[in-house]
Amino acid sequence: MGAEGVVVVREFDPKKDVVGVEEVERRCEVGPSGKLSLFTDLLGDPICRVRHSPAFLMLVAEMGMEKEIVGMIRGCIKTVTCGRKLTRNAKSNKPVPVYTKLAYILGLRVSPSHRRMGIGLKLVRRMEEWFRENGAEYSYMATDNDNLASVKLFTDKCGYAKFRTPCILVNPVFAHRVRLPDRVTVIQLAPSDAEVLYRRRFSTTEFFPRDIDSVLNNKLSLGTFLAVPRGTYSVQNFPGSDRFLDNPPESWAVLSVWNSKDVFTLEVRGASRVKRALAKTTRIVDRALPWLQLPSVPELFRPFGLHFLYGLGGEGPRAVKMVKALCGYAHNLAKARGCGVVATEVSSCEPLRLGIPHWKKLSCAEDLWCIKRLWEDYSDGSVGDWTKSPPGWSIFVDPREV
Known part of the structure; x- marks a missing residue:
């Protein structure tokens, strides 16, 4: 592959990448197939959707001699509850949370003219490297259940498993x-x-x-x-x-x-x-x-x-x-x-x-969360492999990741 076809993945630079990232965002309208599409405008700050998380990163993929931005991905890391256990205090016997370090992938975009070239996979793998370097045990992502290309990328090529199917109302x-x-x-x-x-x-x-x-x-x-x-x-x-x-x-x-x-x-x-x-x-x-x-x-x-x-x-x-x-x-x-x-x-x-009042036309009856374990560590207090646990009645959706 010549230099004009080489894809380079690097950290987002707010001083020079904003225009290129916004252009990719414009070309990648987001929405369930067969429905009205939603276009997201990040108000001039492409990283703002993860900036409020404890640890965050944004990567871009550039290609060619002109270093055109053809893709990007955002990620963040936080500590969340992955299960619960009972205390050893016989009097209370109350459940206490079991925490894990969880990474979240969002905002994966590849320009329509550069798809099926492995760019999305390269962005995901580089982001996962950063997750592991920062101690994340799990990584997860959310997508519409009808987004077959995204589901296939994460489940077939990246090793993620379908995990939870919440509703967006x-x-x-x-x-x-x-x-x-x-x-x-x-x-x-x-x-x-x-x-x-x-x-x-x-x-x-x-x-x-x-x-x-x-x-x-x-x-x-x-x-x-x-x-x-x-x-x-x-x-x-x-x-x-x-x-x-x-x-x-x-x-x-x-x-x-x-x-x-x-x-x-x-x-x-x-x-x-x-x-x-x-x-x-x-x-x-x-x-x-x-x-x-x-x-x-x-x-x-x-x-x-x-x-x-x-x-x-x-x-x-x-x-x-x-x-x-x-x-x-x-x-x-x-x-x-x-x-x-x-x-x-x-x-x-x-x-x-x-x-919760909602309009069906605007809502998503089945959002899809996929999860992957990044490393094995069954330390004391672990609930085992969270990816294999059955769903509970409720989930807590962190607004910083919306």
Whole structure:
């Protein structure tokens, strides 16, 4: 192969690579086959989607004498829960989290004119080298189940196994505010209270980040919100998460909101003029007759932002209704901040997903997470090979990786 055909993989240089990376992003529209495609604009910072992780890296692939950028990949490393074990204290016998160092691959792009040349494989392998050098035990990636090329690359050539199939649920932000139920009180928790609540109740959930405090205190985190029956607690008399969890109400729910709008914007492409006209009509009618609370379609055919809901959880017979109230609260927050959609990702068997409003056309019923073990180490406390473990009821989706 001549010099003009040699592919060089190196670390992203923000001083000279931004334009080339943006061009590849534009040419690689992302979206499930047969559906409207989503174009992602990273707001001038191609590495911003992993910058908030404890350790991150972005690589680019360049080719030819002109060193044209033809591909890129992003990766990050963090410590998460991969399972749980029981304590040896016979009195408590409570489960405690088992942590592992996990790497995440995202944003793999290869220019359409340079595909089937092994560039994607070369980028993945170089990224995995960095993962191993930094002590990651596992690597995983997420893709749409219909993205056959991506699935084949990772499962057939890179040794990944299909692992989890969560759901991405997306709901439009309407022109009107969602009315919250009178029987529910929503309380915004301080980051310290949110951390206590998450660590006590969700630290054994798969993919729970050990540095949850960093997530909750990040400038992109808009807050953690707790829903309780009206009359139990208020903003003024909330006793703190420890006392709350020692004597919780019969039903409650919690979620946090992440401001992805300040990280990237999205744009729906591929819609016909008829669909665009119908969407515009729903917005006009909704503005003219707001009391009807019509489900209008927001302007999604130009760049729009989103808020991501994470840390979803709750208990009790009315927990689903509490989640629905929190989603309404999050919708109103997104409306006030000019977002086009609210999104979340949950396990396909998550019981609380019934309380999450979403549009099927915008959502993904089966996202696919593939995982690979990078090295073998069955040290004391290990749950064995996480890649072979059965799925649990819930997963914790880190908003820094969205």
